[in-house]
Amino acid sequence: MTLTRRSLIAAAATLPLFGVSSMLRAAEPDLEALQDLTQGAVPIGPDERARRVARAQALMKANGIGAVLIEPGSSLIYFTGVRWSRSERLTAAILPVEGEPCIVTPFFEEPSVRESLGIPAEVRVWQEHEDPLAVVAGFLKDRRLATRPVGIEETVRYFAVAGLQRALPGARLVSANPVVRGCRMIKTPAEIALMQQATDVTIAAYSFTVPRIEAGMTPAQIGALMNAATVKLGGRPEFALVLLGEAAAYPHGSGKPQAVRRGEIVLMDCGCTVQGYQADVSRSFAFGEATAEQRKVWDQMRRGQQIAFDAARIGATAGSVDDAVRAYYKTLGYGPDYKLPGLSHRTGHGIGMDGHEPVNLVRCETTRLAAGMCFSNEPGIYIPGSFGIRIEDCFHMTAAGPKWFSEPPSTIDRPLG
Numbered sequence: 260m261t262l263t264r265r266s267l268i269a270a271a272a273t274l275p276l277f278g279v280s281s282m283l284r285a286a287e288p289d290l291e292a293l294q295d296l297t298q299g300a301v302p303i304g305p306d307e308r309a310r311r312v313a314r315a316q317a318l319m320k321a322n323g324i325g326a327v328l329i330e331p332g333s334s335l336i337y338f339t340g341v342r343w344s345r346s347e348r349l350t351a352a353i354l355p356v357e358g359e360p361c362i363v364t365p366f367f368e369e370p371s372v373r374e375s376l377g378i379p380a381e382v383r384v385w386q387e388h389e390d391p392l393a394v395v396a397g398f399l400k401d402r403r404l405a406t407r408p409v410g411i412e413e414t415v416r417y418f419a420v421a422g423l424q425r426a427l428p429g430a431r432l433v434s435a436n437p438v439v440r441g442c443r444m445i446k447t448p449a450e451i452a453l454m455q456q457a458t459d460v461t462i463a464a465y466s467f468t469v470p471r472i473e474a475g476m477t478p479a480q481i482g483a484l485m486n487a488a489t490v491k492l493g494g495r496p497e498f499a500l501v502l503l504g505e506a507a508a509y510p511h512g513s514g515k516p517q518a519v520r521r522g523e524i525v526l527m528d529c530g531c532t533v534q535g536y537q538a539d540v541s542r543s544f545a546f547g548e549a550t551a552e553q554r555k556v557w558d559q560m561r562r563g564q565q566i567a568f569d570a571a572r573i574g575a576t577a578g579s580v581d582d583a584v585r586a587y588y589k590t591l592g593y594g595p596d597y598k599l600p601g602l603s604h605r606t607g608h609g610i611g612m613d614g615h616e617p618v619n620l621v622r623c624e625t626t627r628l629a630a631g632m633c634f635s636n637e638p639g640i641y642i643p644g645s646f647g648i649r650i651e652d653c654f655h656m657t658a659a660g661p662k663w664f665s666e667p668p669s670t671i672d673r674p675l676g
Contacts, residue, residue, distance in 0.1 A: 279483045286471065286484060290491050296463060297493030300456050302534045303340075307449055308378050311338055311442055312360065318438045319356040325407025326399060327354040327435045328423065330415045333612040334439055336535060340377020349391040349419060352380075353398055354438075356407070361398045363391055392422030399427065410435030440617050445631035450536060450611065451655055454633065457538035458653065458664040460494035460531050465542060465675055469527075472546065476519045478503060478512075485529050494531030494538075497614060502526040507543065507647040510604055510639060521547040524646040530614060537614045539635050540665055541651030544674035553648075556640050557671040559591055560648045563638040564667060567606050567620065568654060571634070571661040577624040581606040584638040585622075593640065600642040607635040610653055632656045633664075 283290075315327065315338065329335050329352045331343040341362065343350050350364040350372060359379050364372045366384040373382065383398060385391045399405045408431045411420055420432060446454070467488040472481055482499035489496045502509070503517040507526035519525065525546050530539040543560075545553050563584045570583035584606050588594055593601030605621035608614075610633050618626045620634055632655065639649030650668065654661040668676040 278477075279480055282476075282480050283483060283487055286487065289467070289471075290487055293463075293467065293488060293491040295491070295493035296460050297456055297533050300453060300493075300534050301449065303377075303449060303453075305340075305377055307447065308338065308340060310447075312354065312378060314442050315354055315438050316356055318441045319354075319410070322410075322437045323408060324410045324433065324435070324438060325356050325404040326402070327410040327412060327438050328352075328395065328415055328419070329354065329412040329435075329439070330419060332414055333535075333616075334412050334414070334443065337443060337612060338378070339380060340375050341372055342375045343372065345416070349385075349422075351391075351395065351415075351419065353395060355402050355404055358402065363394050363398070365391075390422065390426065392419065392426045395423055396426035396430075399430075405430065407431075408433045410438055412439050436617075443611060444609065444617060444626075445629060446611060446633055446655065447631070451631075451633070453534045453536035454538065454611070454653070454655070455664055457494060457531055457533040457536055458540065460489060460492045460533060461529055461538040461540045462665050462675070463492050464488040464494070464529065464531070465527070465540065469542070469544070469675060472519060472525065474519050474521060474546070478517055481519075481525075481527070482529075485527070489529075489531045494533055497530045497532055497537060498528070500528040502528075502647070505644060505646065507649075508641045508643050508645055510641060510647070510649070519546050522550065524553060524648065526647060526649055528649065528651065535612055537610055537612065538664070539610055539614055539651060539653055541637055541639075541649045542668070542674050543648045543650060544671055549671050553646065554671055556642070556646075557648050557650075559588075560638065560640045561650055561667065561669075563587055563602070563640070564636050564650055564652070567636050567638055568661055568663075571620075571628055571636075571654065571656065573628055573630065573656065573658065573660065575628050577618050577620050577626050577628060577634075578622050580620045580628075581622050581624075581638075588638075588640070601640060602638050603641055604639070606638045609633065610635055628656050630656050630658045 353361045361381045468485045478501035481501045485499045486496040504523040506513040507524045526543045528541040570580045607620035609616045637651035641647035653664045
């Protein structure tokens with residue numbers, strides 16, 4: 260298993276947490292008053308998925324690719340609707356350059372796979388003693404695609420790639436990025452609407468949680484309150500990272516015990532999913548009265564976020580957005596580059612069905628910004644041994660330029676905006 264910030268946070272959330280249950284019980288009357296904000300959420304339907312497959316096939320033709328192999332995960336859901344977990348038993352989709360896709364799955368799993376299949380597709384099964392990649396190869400041969408390049412979606416595991424190479428020794432396996440990224444990086448209005456609802460839920464959960472933070476509370480207690488509010492508001496919690504005091508100087512936190520203390524920074528990085536689409540919002544504020552230094556750094560970071568937003572123009576490279584922020588921070592004495600104190604990570608990441616997806620707002624990224632692309636904007640400033648400030652809001656590109664999913668706050672005294 261690959262360890263990520265979100266997997267670690269999710270694992271931590273399963274540990275026994277003293278005081279969390281009693282805190283949530285005390286908050287129950289207030290939680291009950293929250294209203295579901297997602298009742299009007301429209302899930303992605305068969306017509307939209309059909310357009311995705313058609314777009315993928317057009318990109319395959321343009322790039323000389325005969326088919327694309329996809330394993331379970333967000334890309335499989337994106338094109339087929341099939342929600343499935345990865346295991347040693349292969350379930351996969353093959354998108355051919357023409358005609359209906361094919362789902363390959365174990366025989367005993369076929370009824371379950373069909374339950375979430377959201378497009379017309381052939382289903383081919385394999386028995387426990389059989390090679391599933393031979394079934395994939397058989398489909399390609401039947402569609403006369405065995406001699407054409409086969410695109411491999413970037414998260415497909417090695418055993419599947421090696422198995423397909425054995426089953427089709429003459430096959431040319433290539434990256435499917437021009438196809439899969441070419442589709443997924445450009446969000447449709449339906450996708451953007453779901454991301455907006457997820458953001459609205461996250462902001463509302465912040466509005467519920469932040470006024471209820473008290474001295475002595477732990478990150479686990481604050482995160483539990485944020486997640487409980489998110490559920491009542493109709494979202495599916497994805498992560499609730501809470502960093503207190505010095506821990507805020509380390510972007511993904513510290514293992515040291517933490518508690519809310521007057522005059523120290525509270526950094527929260529939280530998000531949820533609505534109908535499979537994500538939000539990601541960070542807020543930083545002082546518990547009690549902010550010091551002059553905290554105010555200065557907060558204002559500098561907020562200005563850096565605005566510089567990134569202003570640099571995000573149609574046709575600009577994604578890397579140029581990161582460059583603009585670092586040039587400003589250098590004038591303040593931070594850095595240079597990734598050195599601390601300053602900005603030790605990229606300015607932002609792509610977002611959609613996954614919390615982090617291509618492409619990133621990072622140095623040397625040459626992909627040009629286009630309408631429909633969505634990014635986080637979070638050029639935090641971190642001062643080791645002291646505190647850090649990260650304000651994060653996501654935006655999507657329109658023909659006229661960037662548009663916020665959530666409006667950033669204007670002052671540390673009103674950290675929710």
